Amino acid sequence: MDPTRTDWLERQALYRPARPAVVWDPTGETLTYGDLDRLGASLARSLAERFGVGRGGRVAVLAENSLEHVLLFAACQKAGFVLVPLNYRLTAPEVAHLVGDSDPAVVFVSEECRPLVLDGVPVAPLADVRALAEGGAGDTGGAGDTGGAAVAGGAALDDAVLLLYTSGTTGRPKGALYTHRMLVWNAVNTGIRLSLTDADVSFNAAPLYHTGGWNVLLTPFLLYGGTTVLLDRFDPDRLLRLCDERRLTILWGVPTMLAMLAESPAFEGANLASVRYAIVGGEPMPAPLTRVWQAKGIPVRQGFGMTEVGPNCFSLPEADAVRKMGSIGFPNLFLDVRVVDGAGRDVAAGETGELVFRGPVVTPGYWRNPEATAAAFFDDGWFRSGDLVRQDAEGYTYVVGRLKEMYISGGENVYPAEVEAALREHPAVAEAAVVGVPDARWGEAGCAFVVPAAAPPDAAALLDHCRAHLARYKVPREVRFLDALPVGHSGKVQKTELAALV
Structure with missing residues (x-):
């Protein structure tokens, strides 16, 4: 049975109001679950009053990682708004395409990114996010008393909460709709497979215009009550120190990030005693690098996912990190998968085919793009990943490559x-x-x-x-x-x- 609650923070403020939800590493500023609930509700009301944002309205942000991103997400999750994180590495014409496509009520922009936004777009300084959140905080009472009924709109499970643009390597970026239902089931899947608890602490250096920045660990942690240390950039030396300073329990990233950590002069002396395992995704982890981390006593869990599904779709148990090196393991619990040929027929174990998905973590489609949505699905709701895989006799899955590659x-x-x-x-x-x-x-x-x-x-x-x-x-x-x-x-x-x- 589906859950009905889309506002997680209201309850987290009751359960663990003083627990750190997000720590901004450059300054050490901390938002507890009580803070995030209170400020998120206040910000939602302010966005509705000042910019006319209603249920389904888009709120964009163009900036490098910041606590303001997380506050905007909290407001959108509570009120049924849709957060549109924009890629600050794009050119002005590319940003203009995304803004025109998503049609936000307002774009919050950092000072550094202001030149990327063309005239005629409703713009507000990034600093206004905090001011709007603090400005209405006084009329909500304390933590856990946020006046939920006053939050504009509310949300249903099938409403979008994020609009995440794909990288566009084969053409114009497409806006993948990420719903509250996806948010819930991705977090549940992740928690089950990774044994998450409210004692877990991890970092986040992934850009917040990317699904990994939001949904690999940040939003699952918000459901399970963990703590995310948010970084402004990936710094391997700093991250290794954080492992010991903040007692990080999970490391994660693409193989290049784990290689940079292993190559850091600080790697040999890093204790890493609190780290339970490292998760790697994006592409296969080279076997020699896996062995480097194994020698350090850190199991490596190869994962697999994509913006439109989850994104946490597969996980290799750490016990199999060496025996099944190169495998992405098994699909997460609430996700059905098949491996099919070009005609949509299941292939036998050991044969290569396209990986397809169905389940509550699959996107309903692409924003204002019915042609791309129709092309992505076939045969009663199965989503085409475009990834070629094979499964061995034990059911472990291996990525062979991209269909187009x-x-x-x-x-x-x-x-x-x-x-x-x-x-x-x-x-x-x-x-x-x-x-x-x-x-x-x-x-x-x-x-x-x-x-x-x-x-x-x-x-x-x-x-x-x-x-x-x-x-x-x-x-x-x-x-x-x-x-x-x-x-x-x-x-x-x-x-x-x-x-x-x-």
Whole structure:
């Protein structure tokens, strides 16, 4: 049976009013659950009164990570508004497209980001968020007495609470609707699989225009009563110190972040005794890096997700981190999955197919984009992920690659992720990415881009390494060396940029 409550903070203020909900690391300022409930309710009323925001109205924010983001989220969750976090790394024309598409009642903008917003857009300074929240706080009483009926609108489970724009690597960004229902079930799924409690403390350095910043741990923690230490940026040295200072219990990030932590001069001396495990997602964790963390006594849980689903979809139990290295584990509890061929038929264990999802954590669709919504679903509500996976005889799932990244060489399907994994096993390789390129003889062939671990290795030696570990048709045609792989805002390698180099 579905829950009916969308305002979590009202109850959290009763259960644990003095417990820190969010700590802003640059200054140490703390918002308790009582604070967040009180200020969120006050801010919701102020947004309704000053900007006319009603149920379903959009409130945008364009700024680097801040406590104001969290206050706006609290207001939107309470009142049925929709928060639109905008990517501050975009250009002004790109921001203009997102603002025009989402049509917010107001855009709260930091001073640094003001030049990105074109004239004619309803803009307010980011500092106004705190002023609006504090300005109406006096008429609500104490923590747990927020005058919930006075909060404008209210929300239903199927109302949107976040409008999250995808990275747009294949075209214009699409606005994925994230509902209160998704919020609840993602948090429940996450708590069950990760054994979350109100004693958990973690950090958040992910940008808050990205689903990871909101929904990997921040919103699940708000449901379970944990504490999030919010960072303005990812700093591996600072984060390692935080592990001991704040007694962090969970680390998480993309593999690049865990690599930077392991490469920090502070890594060897870091105690990390409070850390239960590290979660990695976005792309597969290289096996050598997993072993580095295992040697430090930190189990690594490979995860998998996407903006439109969850985003916490799969998790590998830490007990299997070595035995099933490279697997994303099993789907979370309240999520159905299938692996299908191009005709939508289930494939057998060991065969590669597209991963599809159905359940309460799946988006209802894309904002004002019925064509994209229709293309994303098939056969009674199954959502197409675009990810190619296989499942072994024990039911563990392995990501093989993206459907659009697969290429055909000599009539054989080649999945770049498999080739990349083989390359990363070579000690001279720090990072690797493979793209399919036209080939006169085979139709397509692989081009490998490698970031060396030290001095560039011999390309011929890397190709020999591939021949020893891969079928001949999977071996790249050539190897090119780069100082760094191009990555997008979510930390994923941008294959389209690599293909343009060939």
